[in-house]
Amino acid sequence: MALATYSDLTSALAGWVDRSDLTSRIPDFVSICEARVNRKLRIREMQAEADVSLVAGTRTAALPSDFAEVRRLYINSSPIKRLDYVTPEEYWDRYLGTNTGKPIAFSIEGSNLVFGPTPDAAYTAKLLYYRQLPALSSSAHGVFVSNPDLYLYGSLVAAEPFLKNDKRFGLWKAQWDEAMMELEAQTSRAQGSMRIRDDSNPY
Secondary structure, rough: OOOOOOOHHHHHHHHHHHOHHHHHHHHHHHHHHHHHHHHHHHHHHHHHEEEEEEOOOOEEEEEOEEEEEEEEEEEEOOOOEEEOOOHHHHHHHHHHOEEEEEEOEHHHHHEEEEEEEEEEOOOOEEEEEOOOOOOOOOOOOHHHOOOHHHHHHHHHHHHHHHHOOOOOOOHHHHHHHHHHHHHHHHHHHHHHHHHOOOOOOOO
């Protein structure tokens, strides 16, 4: 059967697991798989852009609600300069004082970006980030539609505690690991090709 929707996936999992007593657990297996994908996978399809408004005298700005990881961040002014990431400890060592200026660095604390030095004026920062993929139970997204094997095998791996000594587990885990590596390699190849074609773009 085709795997194009959340319902397709849960129906397929019921057949693969072939255990009627685990039917109610199948949504849990999918949720565990989704959590692992969001923690581990970083591919082009997970990238998103956002404008971040910096307010004069305010060092923090909220991260997007679906934020997972920064890819790059820069102040959208002339000249454009990428902001350097520093750890929270480094940030407070460097920027604990009240000095203000055009930010040159940033860190992350909780659900906020923090900029150093504290902005002396209003700026707009451009953030390219990896986003958390939405739950399949809400709607199917492109990563799932293009890579149903990732979610099928990932969900089967999540079922392992209930399928003790199932000889299929090793195969499922190998297929899951292979799908993850192939997707990340695909992104690396695509982004490498873009850099070769446009060496003039520093970002």
